[in-house]
Amino acid sequence: MKAPSRPNRPHGPARGNGPRGPQRPATSAGLPARLLAADALDRILRGNASLEDAFIHDAGLEPRDRALAFRIVATALRRLGTLRAVLTALMERGAPKSAPKVETVLLVGAAQILFMDVPDHAAVGLSVDIARGDNSTAGFAGLINAVLRRLAREREERLAAFATLGLDTPEWLRQRWTKAYGPERAKAITDILSHEPALDITVKSDAAGWAEKLGGEVLPTGTVRVLQAGAVRALPGYEDGEWWVQDAAAALPARLLGDVAGKSVADLCAAPGGKTAQLAAAGAKVTAVDRSGPRLARLSENLARLKLTADVREADAASLKAGPFDAILLDAPCTATGTLRRHPDIAWAKRPSDVATLAAVQAGLIDHALDLLKSGGLLVYATCSLEPEEGEAQVARVLAARNDVERVPLKPEEMEGLAPYITPEGDLRTLPCDLVRGEPERSGLDGFFAARLRKR
Numbered sequence: 001m002k003a004p005s006r007p008n009r010p011h012g013p014a015r016g017n018g019p020r021g022p023q024r025p026a027t028s029a030g031l032p033a034r035l036l037a038a039d040a041l042d043r044i045l046r047g048n049a050s051l052e053d054a055f056i057h058d059a060g061l062e063p064r065d066r067a068l069a070f071r072i073v074a075t076a077l078r079r080l081g082t083l084r085a086v087l088t089a090l091m092e093r094g095a096p097k098s099a100p101k102v103e104t105v106l107l108v109g110a111a112q113i114l115f116m117d118v119p120d121h122a123a124v125g126l127s128v129d130i131a132r133g134d135n136s137t138a139g140f141a142g143l144i145n146a147v148l149r150r151l152a153r154e155r156e157e158r159l160a161a162f163a164t165l166g167l168d169t170p171e172w173l174r175q176r177w178t179k180a181y182g183p184e185r186a187k188a189i190t191d192i193l194s195h196e197p198a199l200d201i202t203v204k205s206d207a208a209g210w211a212e213k214l215g216g217e218v219l220p221t222g223t224v225r226v227l228q229a230g231a232v233r234a235l236p237g238y239e240d241g242e243w244w245v246q247d248a249a250a251a252l253p254a255r256l257l258g259d260v261a262g263k264s265v266a267d268l269c270a271a272p273g274g275k276t277a278q279l280a281a282a283g284a285k286v287t288a289v290d291r292s293g294p295r296l297a298r299l300s301e302n303l304a305r306l307k308l309t310a311d312v313r314e315a316d317a318a319s320l321k322a323g324p325f326d327a328i329l330l331d332a333p334c335t336a337t338g339t340l341r342r343h344p345d346i347a348w349a350k351r352p353s354d355v356a357t358l359a360a361v362q363a364g365l366i367d368h369a370l371d372l373l374k375s376g377g378l379l380v381y382a383t384c385s386l387e388p389e390e391g392e393a394q395v396a397r398v399l400a401a402r403n404d405v406e407r408v409p410l411k412p413e414e415m416e417g418l419a420p421y422i423t424p425e426g427d428l429r430t431l432p433c434d435l436v437r438g439e440p441e442r443s444g445l446d447g448f449f450a451a452r453l454r455k456r
């Protein structure tokens, strides 16, 4: 069974702190975070919002409450298959169809009981409070109380019943990963997805100094990794623009362009700007292009906080008229199946047909990007997808179709920590189960593909 992400707490039988009936929580201080969690989870499961979008508005909460709400929702989504199976088994007639929000409230409560270090009485009592405060769920407060109390009492056997079934990863993804990477690595990927990832940050300078200030560690590639970071905005150095949040694997593609100081570099799918910031911090003259206005607004905010500049353009990169550029980074839109540790909503939002749809979009973007590049210029093509059609196959296609393009294979000596991720062809491939550093919470990184091409 996958180890649940609550290291300090054994999954023993009820510990005598469960509530004896619908009762007031010991403190209502935790209610705003749970209300936000239930609202956000409901918008994700029933309104098709993404995890990211569901938390764009912070409802005026303290950063600590907002961070807790986010953790609850991310945990519920990370363990959604197991939670739904456990809850269904506890309810003879299932969750009421007439009141879908009842299931949401149950998921929020069950995620805390089974997988988070939250006292049972708080998880149950606050869930009952959420239910009572909403007309559509108030009539089910008794049901919610009974189901969650029973779950807390029977935690161990309820979890064991579904532990080995792998319910938290959609079957179509598991099958794809088994085909692409073999059964062992596919299992390692699904295993790491059940764990909450650490906070990864890219620093402008002095990685060791920031690791010490933030209580983190420097990874072999230079990223600073922080465990149990809490509210990001409250951490030292955030407001001063000394660093930005960026997964260790996401920090690699921009660096494959080498020394970009003084060069004109187009970042063609740029928002929210993690790679734009890397390029600008390295001294490039960056043109940051994205077709999403709201996402570009976030990019501009991020650059302002970091005191970095770029020429920001809202445009479709597939038909952009600009350049020619010395170098181009194309971090193309993709299924993002490499990022499920940080974006567990994606596992349930994507469909098998999305792979081919996005692969067609990527092919068009690569072809146009090459047209915007100077002769001799480098294009780094990257996706945060585990699906070969969005990575390896794109490069094979373009190399077969165009004789003005060649691959520039990556070399282990060009960047510290890069060696384990270089494929026999000379591309970059990371998997979420890579970067094993002891316990799962310290390990892993996003699944990325990147290839470096030169226009002859």
Ligand SMILES: C[S@@+](CC[C@H](N)C(=O)[O-])C[C@H]1O[C@@H](n2cnc3c(N)ncnc32)[C@H](O)[C@@H]1O
Residues within 6 Å of the ligand: 268, 269, 270, 271, 272, 273, 274, 275, 276, 289, 290, 291, 292, 295, 315, 316, 317, 318, 331, 332, 333, 334
């Ligand atoms: C993977 S995200 C980019 C992440 C970004 N490079 C970073 O490091 O923060 C893909 C981005 O592509 C943008 N996008 C999708 N299709 C596009 C197109 N045709 N032209 C420009 N941008 C596009 C999306 O709005 C999204 O912001």
